[in-house]
Amino acid sequence: MQDMTPINTAEASERRAIKISAKEVTVHYGAKQALFGVDLDIEENQVTSLIGPSGCGKSTFLRCLNRMNDTIDICSVGGQIRLGDINIYDPKVDVVELRARVGMVFQKPNPFPKSIFENIAYGPRIHGLCRDKSDMEEVVVSSLQKAGLFDEVKDRLDEPGTGLSGGQQQRLCIARAIAVSPEVILMDEPCSALDPIATAKVEELIDELRENYTIVIVTHSMQQAARVSQRTAFFHLGNIVEEGPTEQIFTMPKDQRTQDYITGRFG
Amino acid sequence: MSPLWLLAVIFIVALTGAILGRSRAIGAVDGEVSTLHSRPGYYGSYVFIWTAIPAALFMAALLIAQPFFNRSVVHDHLFGAYESGCQRSLSFGKSNAAILKAGDENAPQICRDWIEFRDLETRQDLVQGVVRNVADGLALLNKDELTKLRAGLVAIRPMMAQKGIALAEDVSAPIVSAAYRLNDARSRANFLLYGGLGILLLAGFLGSYLRIRPALRARNLVEANIRIALIIASSIAVLTTVGIVLSMLFEALNFFDHVPLVDFFFGTVWDPRFQSVGRQVSSEGGQFGLLPLLWGTMFISLVALLVAVPIGLFAAIYMAEYATRPIRAVAKPMLEILAGIPTIVYGFFALVTVGPFLRDAGASIGLSISANSVLTAGFVMGIMLIPFISSLSDDIISAVPQSLRDGSLGLGATKSETIKQVILPAALPGIVASILLAASRAIGETMIVVMAAGIAANLTANPFEAVTTVTVKIVSQLTGDLEFNSPQTLVAFALGITLFFITLGLNVFALHIVRKYREQYD
């Protein structure tokens, strides 16, 4: 199945290590159930996209992966999610440490009302990653470089991050996430508030980041999923209907519902 | 009929008109309401407005003008009556009454009355009052009694007393005749009022009622009137403010005729020295240095803010970030009840509990704290200010977008790190504004300091001593039976306007900051 398409042959043939493995994940918001036993393996150094109609639980699932759901009082999570060899819902797990390993980028760019420099330095500082000022500067610069933003902002690092354009803000948020050297970056519709040119830049960036990070991205755009991801999971009504290499999902989906969705018949 | 009754009549007539207008509109289209330009209610409102408003305005104008008019009728009549009475009472040859001087003991009573009336405004007010009383009394008499009175068969004073109108002295003939004149003028005015109202009500009703056609744009006409009503309401509010400020300003300028600006704004001694009534007061009669009062105000406000800001801010953070919904539902209103406690109650609390407690506590560790002290007043005022800071800061912290919290938490920050490093900095302008608003409350606060701060105008940096504030001094300069012509009382206006400008400045600054902050997140 995997080697049906010439482009993905090389990547697919070598089985990649599993970075995150979710088993039977259920989520309730109060009495309302949002996920009904989701299983998904996320491969290391790949971009995995989560697609599906609105309200089907993509964001909910994504937020389970770094326990952001903990911040919602009424939310309860069941099942098991393993990151490497730990179960992230184990009570012994330190959420702070987990979120340092699994970073997150949100739908709407949300730079802090601080300078560009301070936006990036925020994460390393709270985790005590840098010994001194020059160390910090190095981290900030390299994070901005990795996010492809450095050249655009190098002369105004102490201007407020909120003064950047939407696309720049989103890349700033990506740089902010990179600065704490996570292993996984979760992105929830990172381009939905951006114009096509900014979107293209962010997509390019995601493709580059794959080399060093494992990326999970929620997207509403089929084209985007096709462009940036190697694997795709199709969510429907709180379940994963189909999951597999992106090429296969888009060219020959096994499930009728996937077929309907990607051909735009619903969603 | 009293004005209230007249208003009720106007209202009822207009309401009836409105109902008629509405049904005329419906009738004009045979019930096909959708073919009307406006909904039927608008035609009713249209008739209502045209019936009620002109009549009500006419009534208001008449009622406002009437006392002035009556007063001048009475004045002119009395002036003439006194003058001719005086002329008649003087012997021939000395006929020119104008040569009489005030205080001439030999002049006949009527001439002395006349001269007093001519020269003294206070006397005029008095006489006008008596005339009104007599006129009220005369209006109560029946025909029989009136004829007896005219014929001089009964004295006027006992007659009035019988009707429940007490007159201080026997009234002279000019006053009685003026009272008759006044009653004439009143009945003429009433005639005008009722006649005018009748005509206006009828004309307004017919004029609007007959104009009702399906194509009449009643909605637009009504909307235009609503706009006018709103403009009037807001201009009343604005004009009142302007009026208050101007009157304070003029009285303050009066004060600065007595005391130089520099002595007031930069004087360090407050010693206004009340003088016995009647004696000439001079500017040397006292020293009016603002600085000790301003210092007291600022010092107490500072202590109050030192109490209120940390407590209020922490309470706000708890409410906005940590409290669960049920706790918040109970605790927030409870905190806001604090804001509803009258400040005089805080004053008791300071006077009876906090002051003595601090004094005793100080004594037990060897500090001498006077019962009235900066500390007492500042502490109690701080308690009073807590809800102002917590409530506004809570709103502002809650308004910080959730996405910022998520962003920080998503990076692995703890809740308190998020609050300290992201939320508070984001909310800072708003928090500063809430503190400034609280400060302006503190500066203008009166009751607590009257009861807890003391009255001694000290320039001291010792928080255990008593100081006094601008507001306390305004109260003490104006308490009692005073005339506003000496610097001792006029200074209150200078203090008042100073205070006004300080708090105004703080408020404007705070609102400016809040507005800027709003723009940031919309």
Ligand SMILES: Nc1ncnc2c1ncn2[C@@H]1O[C@H](COP(=O)(O)OP(=O)(O)O)[C@@H](O)[C@H]1O
């Ligand atoms: N904070 C929340 N409280 C209650 N219900 C929620 C909350 N967030 C999401 N939901 C519900 O969970 C379901 C899945 O939502 P979500 O994961 O946001 O969908 P998606 O991201 O796929 O559009 C929806 O029905 C939504 O109403």
Ligand SMILES: [Mg+2]
């Ligand atoms: Mg979503």
